[in-house]
Amino acid sequence: MTQAYDKENELIATEQYKIGDLLSRLWEAEETIRAIYSGEADAVVVNSPSGPRVYTLEGADHPYRVMVEQMHESTVTLDPKRLILYSNPQFAALIGAASESVAGSDFERFLAPADASLFAGLIEAAVAGGHSSGELHLRGANAATIPVRLSVTPLDVAGMQNLCVIASDLREQRRNETILKEERLSRLILEQAAEAIVVIDQQGVIVRRSESANLLARKPVLMEPFDGAFHLTASGIRLDTDRILTAMRVGEEITGVEAQMAHSGGATSALLVSASPLSSQGNELLGCVITLTDITERKRAEEALASQAEELARSNSDLQQFAYSASHDLREPLRQLAVFTELLQSRYQDKLAAEAGLLIEHAVSSAHRMEGLLKDLLAYTQAADAPQGPAAYTDANEVCRKTVATFEAKIAQSGARIDCDPLPVLAIHEVHLTQLFQNLIGNALKYCGLEPPHVHISAERSDGLWKLTVADNGIGIDPAYKNQVFGIFQRLHGGGKYSGSGIGLAICQKIVQRYGGRIWVESELGRGSRFMFTLPEKKNEAR
Amino acid sequence: MKRDNLEQLSLLVVEDSPADVFLVREALKEEGLSCHLKIADDGEKAINILDDVDAGGQDAPNLLLVDLNVPRQNGEHVLERLRRSPRCGKTPVVMMSTSDTAAERKRAFELGATEYFCKPSTLAEFMQLGKLVRVLLEQRHGTAA
Amino acid sequence: MEANSISSRPSRAQNRTHDLRLYVAGSSPRSLRAVQNVKRICENELAGKYSLEVVDIYQDPRRATEDQVIAIPTLINIKQAPGVLRRLIGDLSDTSVLRKGLGLLEAGPA
Numbered sequence: 001m002t003q004a005y006d007k008e009n010e011l012i013a014t015e016q017y018k019i020g021d022l023l024s025r026l027w028e029a030e031e032t033i034r035a036i037y038s039g040e041a042d043a044v045v046v047n048s049p050s051g052p053r054v055y056t057l058e059g060a061d062h063p064y065r066v067m068v069e070q071m072h073e074s075t076v077t078l079d080p081k082r083l084i085l086y087s088n089p090q091f092a093a094l095i096g097a098a099s100e101s102v103a104g105s106d107f108e109r110f111l112a113p114a115d116a117s118l119f120a121g122l123i124e125a126a127v128a129g130g131h132s133s134g135e136l137h138l139r140g141a142n143a144a145t146i147p148v149r150l151s152v153t154p155l156d157v158a159g160m161q162n163l164c165v166i167a168s169d170l171r172e173q174r175r176n177e178t179i180l181k182e183e184r185l186s187r188l189i190l191e192q193a194a195e196a197i198v199v200i201d202q203q204g205v206i207v208r209r210s211e212s213a214n215l216l217a218r219k220p221v222l223m224e225p226f227d228g229a230f231h232l233t234a235s236g237i238r239l240d241t242d243r244i245l246t247a248m249r250v251g252e253e254i255t256g257v258e259a260q261m262a263h264s265g266g267a268t269s270a271l272l273v274s275a276s277p278l279s280s281q282g283n284e285l286l287g288c289v290i291t292l293t294d295i296t297e298r299k300r301a302e303e304a305l306a307s308q309a310e311e312l313a314r315s316n317s318d319l320q321q322f323a324y325s326a327s328h329d330l331r332e333p334l335r336q337l338a339v340f341t342e343l344l345q346s347r348y349q350d351k352l353a354a355e356a357g358l359l360i361e362h363a364v365s366s367a368h369r370m371e372g373l374l375k376d377l378l379a380y381t382q383a384a385d386a387p388q389g390p391a392a393y394t395d396a397n398e399v400c401r402k403t404v405a406t407f408e409a410k411i412a413q414s415g416a417r418i419d420c421d422p423l424p425v426l427a428i429h430e431v432h433l434t435q436l437f438q439n440l441i442g443n444a445l446k447y448c449g450l451e452p453p454h455v456h457i458s459a460e461r462s463d464g465l466w467k468l469t470v471a472d473n474g475i476g477i478d479p480a481y482k483n484q485v486f487g488i489f490q491r492l493h494g495g496g497k498y499s500g501s502g503i504g505l506a507i508c509q510k511i512v513q514r515y516g517g518r519i520w521v522e523s524e525l526g527r528g529s530r531f532m533f534t535l536p537e538k539k540n541e542a543r
Numbered sequence: 544m545k546r547d548n549l550e551q552l553s554l555l556v557v558e559d560s561p562a563d564v565f566l567v568r569e570a571l572k573e574e575g576l577s578c579h580l581k582i583a584d585d586g587e588k589a590i591n592i593l594d595d596v597d598a599g600g601q602d603a604p605n606l607l608l609v610d611l612n613v614p615r616q617n618g619e620h621v622l623e624r625l626r627r628s629p630r631c632g633k634t635p636v637v638m639m640s641t642s643d644t645a646a647e648r649k650r651a652f653e654l655g656a657t658e659y660f661c662k663p664s665t666l667a668e669f670m671q672l673g674k675l676v677r678v679l680l681e682q683r684h685g686t687a688a
Numbered sequence: 689m690e691a692n693s694i695s696s697r698p699s700r701a702q703n704r705t706h707d708l709r710l711y712v713a714g715s716s717p718r719s720l721r722a723v724q725n726v727k728r729i730c731e732n733e734l735a736g737k738y739s740l741e742v743v744d745i746y747q748d749p750r751r752a753t754e755d756q757v758i759a760i761p762t763l764i765n766i767k768q769a770p771g772v773l774r775r776l777i778g779d780l781s782d783t784s785v786l787r788k789g790l791g792l793l794e795a796g797p798a
Contacts, residue, residue, distance in 0.1 A: 328641070328642050331641050332560070332641040335641060335662060335663070335664040336560070336562045336563065336566075338664045338665065339566060339663075339664060339665065339666050339669050340562065342665065342666035342667075343566075343569070343666055367664070368665075371664050378642070382644075
């Protein structure tokens with residue numbers, strides 16, 4: 001019965017296996033008991049109703065063990081070959097490894113490669129000196145670099161020359177240092193800001209302030225209600241935290257609002273107030289930052305400047321008035337002097353010596369010349385007075401034509417030729433442009449040489465300015481005097497060769513300057529003159 | 544060349560400068576006008592005279608020569624007062640001034656001046672005032688030529 | 689977790705003969721010695737063919753009951769072959785016991 005035999009064999013094999021297993025278990029059980037009896041076990045695990053509990057057989061180290069497990073620091077125990085024999089949970093967490101995979105590993109695995117020699121040095125120092133510490137980097141999960149301070153202490157445990165390594169995580173500290181640095185910086189900025197800056201919370205209490213905020217409030221304002229520290233009014237309405245926070249809530253801007261701040265003594269400051277909301281991530285308004293710029297001084301300076309300008313304008317106008325009165329009032333007696341001297345002559349001609357007539361003639365001519373000067377002075381003081389009405393625009397072609405017409409007789413007499421290019425419309429009062437042409441064309445005709453005068457009037461535009469040129473072929477001007485000719489009563493020709501008091505170009509200059517322009521001359525003796533003046537172009541303004 | 548029919552006329556001269564009053568007399572004399580001259584050396588006196596004329600206290604002048612720059616009430620005020628006068632509101636007026644600004648001239652004509660005479664600084668020109676007065680008087684009172 | 693299992697580093701799962709789990713109790717001397725001894729034998733004789741987990745029962749007591757560990761240190765051979773000892777207790781300083789427990793042939797002291 002092969003089948004029976006096979007079955008029996010199979011049974012025997014099964015029984016043999018069972019026996020082998022039992023023997024092995026027996027050996028295991030004997031070994032367990034022997035190990036426990038011989039004190040080779042440190043702890044036993046017992047199932048209790050509240051779960052498994054560990055009973056340490058050598059109980060003295062219990063407090064230290066708890067400490068090591070519970071302390072914030074990470075610690076490992078290394079054997080001389082730097083094999084990790086023990087790691088506390090914090091170390092496994094620090095490097096992001098499963099705790100059961102740490103013990104039994106080489107420590108190098110968790111060390112940043114660049115710091116391997118540093119670590120070797122630490123160990124060397126610890127073995128030699130009993131202790132060492134230093135900062136280096138561990139390599140965590142995903143090759144993250146973790147800054148740590150390592151303390152290494154040799155540890156002899158039951159004949160084993162181990163090393164106790166404590167790693168303090170420096171990441172938080174590093175981050176704190178950065179944050180602290182930034183925090184300190186922003187605090188420094190806040191405190192040193194020239195403007196008064198305060199941060200208020202939802203209740204309107206000042207939770208941060210710049211040093212200048214204290215100065216403005218004239219008292220320490222930290223943790224004070226804003227409304228108590230800064231009594232603000234804008235456009236006659238109280239600008240308090242209610243108003244500011246409400247504005248922040250509805251998204252209204254407060255930027256550079258001019259406000260008055262009332263101080264306790266009754267004094268006031270002029271301020272510019274700006275506010276920006278501080279919101280939480282959930283968009284809840286936590287408070288706001290208020291900037292108060294003291295513009296009292298600036299305003300005072302502006303007012304002083306304005307009053308100075310007013311003063312200057314007044315004194316200018318006083319001077320103008322004085323010059324006008326002087327020239328006007330002086331003219332009357334002078335005129336009478338001239339007339340009466342003539343009267344004297346005509347009435348008593350027969351009774352006077354022959355020379356007397358000549359003397360009277362001189363007296364009369366002096367009086368007339370002085371009257372002429374006063375008349376010119378009067379014209380000069382009034383030259384740039386603005387006629388009533390809005391800024392005027394004048395067609396220069398028209399004015400030029402009219403002016404040339406006034407010289408008709410002179411032109412005919414001297415055989416002069418006057419060429420006038422097309423001219424622009426200029427932003428100038430007609431009366432002033434007339435004076436300019438009158439003087440410049442008049443001069444061009446007057447200071448002619450032997451040739452008949454030839455006058456050319458042209459215009460060109462550049463850089464927002466119109467430049468007009470009155471060129472002639474006359475006697476010219478010595479370049480040395482080209483600035484002097486614009487001075488008041490400056491004449492280059494004596495002896496009555498060319499009449500005139502020398503006021504014309506001074507008047508031209510005064511007019512051109514009134515419009516922000518410039519007048520100058522290019523000339524050489526005997527080669528004619530080119531008088532040029534500029535006037536701003538304002539073509540976009542309505543006429 | 545005396546015109547007898549103009550001799551009985553009277554002129555009111557409003558002028559504070561005795562020298563100019565003298566010259567006005569000379570100019571009239573030169574023109575052969577021997578009108579009766581009434582002199583007011585400030586504006587207020589001139590206005591008082593006009594008040595008196597309106598009140599019937601004296602005859603109305605036939606022409607006025609008014610300097611613009613007279614004390615108290617200036618020439619413009621005198622002119623204004625004259626034009627409101629019921630008795631002599633239409634009387635010709637020559638406004639006189641040493642200065643000759645366009646603005647002054649314009650203002651004088653706006654207020655109803657008949658002529659504007661800029662006091663000149665030559666004798667001959669000043670004497671032209673006499674001619675001007677004659678023309679104005681003849682326009683109004685006819686000439687017996 | 690890059691460092692999840694150091695045991696997979698020296699050997700690939702298919703040619704592994706020993707999957708070991710060592711139960712220790714913190715840094716008690718015997719536990720430290722057990723780690724050192726197991727590691728030494730494995731590296732000497734099973735290099736590339738073993739995995740080792742070191743479980744601190746203080747940190748993870750539940751696992752001790754799962755494996756029915758009653759005394760510490762205990763070494764358990766999870767990938768058990770017939771006639772191979774399942775668990776060894778003590779610091780395993782006696783290499784012959786450890787070698788026998790791991791089913792290694794008797795040889796001279798390592």
